[in-house]
Amino acid sequence: MQVRHLLLIAILALTAACSSTKEVVDDNLSEVELYQQAQADLDNHSYTSATAKLKALESRYPFGRYADQAQLELIYAYYKNSEPEAAKSAAERFIRLHPQHPNVDYAYYLKGLTSFDQDVGLLARFLPLDMTKRDPGAARDSYNEFAQLTSRFPNSRYAPDAKQRMIYLRNLLAAYEIHVADYYLTRQAYVAAANRGRYVVENFQETPSVGDGLAVMVESYQRMHLDELANTSLEVLKDNYPNHPSLVDGQFVPQVSDSDNRSWLSKATLGMIESSTPLPPGETRANLDIKKQYQDAKDAIPADLKPKDADGNVIPEPEPEDKSRSWFSYMTLGLFD
Template sequence: MSMKHFLLVGLLALISACASNQVLDESLSESELYLLAQQDLDANSYGAAVEKLRALESRYPFGRFAQQAQLELIYAYYENMEPEAAKSSADRFIRLHPQHPNVDYAYYMRGMTSFTRDRGIFERFLPLDMTRRDPGAARDSFNEFAQLVSRYPDSRYAPDARLRMVYLRNLLAAYDVNVAHYYLKRQANVAAANRGRYVVENFQQTPAVADGLAVMVEAYQRLAMPDLAETSLQVLRANYPEHPSLDGDSFRHHVEPAKRERGMFTTMAGDLMGKVMTPPSRNAGTQMEREMQQQYLQALDALPREIRAPAQSEEEKQGRSIWSRITFGLFD
């Protein structure tokens, strides 16, 4: 390990130690603690806000700010990238205050923690296809949003939850189509046909239904079941005449429709949902590259002038990768 790495680890350890050694004044009143927590939340200092909200709840469990602090603790944990703590706090609030007028917020945040569980830093900056990932978090999120919508249909959070449920349903359907294509690749034709039929029967009105029908046609043709293959093909032609597998009167199934599927699900959760993001032109760069470049420039502008690196020539800049620029060369 180089000296730069040692310095980086030491700096992070020092910052962590300083943050963990902060001691709140025992004489702070309930309102003072709550006000300090609000200031931390407004300043996006979510770790500090967590400490103050937890202190408020433990010191004044029956105070007038106690229940509100429990709600805001869910949000602080969520923004501090502690999804399990946020979900645990939401479950606790629902259990302790089932009749609270703002309990719908706890249900909503519980769904949000599952919604963003698999969307870490790599998923934000790397072109990963979420339809090929483990769908466990997506299923949990869908069920939790569904519970919110069924219990509190008039909640202010219900419209957003419904939009996210549409997105999650499309994602789960596309995941099952990917599984069916995997079965086709492995010559597991019966399993592929069953998975395609499952998509058609259980995910109506999703874009994946057409792919499910195409999988059924291909699988039944391989299984020498012409009647079922022809029936599925007729349904595909009647409902999805523009499907890529249809070429005039002939059928040619695309076993790997990764590019087409990935385009449907590159929209980030914050853009929700019914908005289809138009892929950028090739000469404009990818969305990932633009976001990374913007974050790099913002981080560079935030540096004090004393520690900024000297200006580089164009040849030097072109020789460095985006990762090298973002990490300021620490890991070169």
């Protein structure tokens, strides 16, 4: 499926979502009737309808017996309806208004859960994307929110699940730091790479990325001819991670080839200004990176998900046309070609 088809599907889905009519809640419903209907909507997964009734219940009966419960269930309805910002806002409001509520730990848990699921969008569900290479902002927020829950309510029934999610998030954040360090290595920014590796070692102990952080430190220090620091890091790596991929027969094997010799200008700008390999006319480094990321994601799609002919064979993609594209074509992703 081409990019234009994916974009068309996304636009149609967005249009359908935006065109949905706003539900009108009967003004004559009592507090009990509103709450019962909202519960029925939640049970039937009609979260938009449940949201409307819970909001009406809260506004019409702010001091009723279901007011606090309606605020809690409104957080859940927003979360299930894929409205993360509204869910977090509702959770923060409940925590601010009811800090001593017996179920306030549930608000903390839903707030962390909303950030946890925020990165899992349409592309992440259907394409084999590496979550450790994506922006870790939501993952970091989720970790901090779960940490608040476990520190303030260690005996909460939601604490065990929050702790398990924190382990996953901590591993993810550490792996992201290693990806950044590897990028600095390939750009020959060895000071930045060494700092990232040391940050992982010092702040993400007991994660699988600690060995990778030590390997980055060894290679960076070797490149900068800081032999004492390199040897110390290498001994720690050998003692704690003797089977690390960077160790072959007890010898350290650098990740970056020595043949990648670049100018001082390229090193100072982290490769943003290249002087060795000229770009084709009308091309940019950012455009090349985007093309490579798209191609890598497409190549990683399992064969059973690719289109097949009547005999069950994977349909090969058509050969790209040998023609130059205008800047307008690139800006619109070829939608108007």
